[in-house]
Amino acid sequence: MPGIDECLLQAMVVPGARGASIVDWTSGLAIGSIGDSPGGDPEANAAETAELARMAAEYTSFTTRTADGGDGELGKGLPVEDLIVTAHNGYHIIRFVETDFDSSVFLHLWLDRDTGNLALARLRIADLAERLVL
Amino acid sequence: MASAVSPMLVRLTEEKATGVLVRDHGALYLVDGEVVHAESPAAPGLDVLLTASGRLPREGWEEAVAEAGVRREVGRHLVASGRLGCGELEICHLGALFDAAYFALTPCSGPTRFRYGVGHWIGRVRPVPTPVVEREALRRGALLDSIWPHPEIDAAPVVPRDPGPGRGPTRRQATVLALADGVRTPPDIARMLGRPAFNTLLDVRRLAAAGLVDTAVRPSGPPPERPALPAWVPEVSDDPDIALLRRLRDALEATL
Known part of the structure; x- marks a missing residue:
């Protein structure tokens, strides 16, 4: 059961990681951050990524269950698992963290496009998000 | 900008003070000039955040306070006794801290007092530098007003x-x-x-x-008279x- 700092340190071990943060997407609060951040201001960065995450986590286009009942295992838990933004400045993986209390938190990993491996990083960050709240 | 919130807090940070800052709408607990906890009547406490969802039974919380409250280590005790994960505690506590700090740092007309040496029974979870707390409080006020300025x-x-x-x-x-x-x-x-x-x-x-x-x-007051709408x-x-x-x-x- 790692804490926030341990989780961020482990995120930086992911190949190609440039920076990582834990953010509350309702308030835009940067709960913790490590490494670089695009633009160099982790707090501004948190507020901006929080906006994007909120849209995905809240709007019905992404959150309504399918009408045919095909929600099986995926029907449990958070409606959205992660967001991936492929940008000129790198890959961004935003992974929602599921907690047993009411919260709105995600892990944001910023990856270098040349040295990062998106598929691998996505799996690692999913694992970290799960262990963060064990 | 930081001094716009509370000049006293700036001074307490510089002198690395330990104690509690009490204002109209809440209190900030400092250890060595860093914020370790905050409380406000407007903000639900850590106990409410953890028990309302059923994450922690009310008795579990009360036991932890009874066992570790005197030592001022309730936070650490919740983790050590296996009731809560370290990450869970930190996320939930920081959420509560910044929440209460926003209300505590609202501009107020009443007196601001600081009582040296006073600690909080939750103990040290994850201290936050005071300027970060002040900046966040200002950002929050501006964010609310940008959405609906009333x-x-x-x-x-x-x-x-x-x-x-x-x-x-x-x-x-x-x-x-x-x-x-x-x-x-x-x-x-x-x-x-x-x-x-x-x-x-x-x-x-x-x-x-x-x-x-x-x-x-x-x-209150009489409803304003509404002028008739033009015919078009x-x-x-x-x-x-x-x-x-x-x-x-x-x-x-x-x-x-």
Whole structure:
């Protein structure tokens, strides 16, 4: 059961990681951050990524269950698992963290496009998000 | 900018003070000039955030306070006894800290006092540098005002209003709306949901901006006389954007 700092340190071990943060997407609060951040201001960065995450986590286009009942295992838990933004400045993986209390938190990993491996990083960050709240 | 919040806090940070700063709307606990805890009557405490969801039974919380409260190590004890994960505690506690700090640092007219040496029984979880807390409090105020610049709704009983055509509430907003009964204020609703109060204020202001929520009590005084509409108004459109018109009307009323 790692804490926030341990989780961020482990995120930086992911190949190609440039920076990582834990953010509350309702308030835009940067709960913790490590490494670089695009633009160099982790707090501004948190507020901006929080906006994007909120849209995905809240709007019905992404959150309504399918009408045919095909929600099986995926029907449990958070409606959205992660967001991936492929940008000129790198890959961004935003992974929602599921907690047993009411919260709105995600892990944001910023990856270098040349040295990062998106598929691998996505799996690692999913694992970290799960262990963060064990 | 930091001094805009509390000059006293700047001085206490410089001298690496330990104790509690008490203001009108809440208190900040400092250890060596860093914020370790915050409390406000408007913000649900860590106990509410953890027990409202059923994450921790109320007895479990009380046991932890009884066992470790005197040593001022309740936070550490919750983790050491296996009741809570370290990450869970830190996320939940930081959420509560910044939430209460926002209210505690609201500009106020009353006295600000500092009592040296006073600690909090939750203990040291994850201290935050004081300038970070102040910056965040300012950012939060500006964020609320950018959404819907009428702070009176933050402490007023709220009621849902009929949604016009347009987008309805989002997932989390709907849970806030379901508890808006014309008696409860946004902080009351936050407490019932076990969510930080500031997050609920954001939802309520967004709902207000979308014309989906209203204050239950109208400002007192005789209702303003509404001038008759010019005859051409109904001819403008067969399908007026009701949500937009409502927002316009609310904004106009608020500025008059």
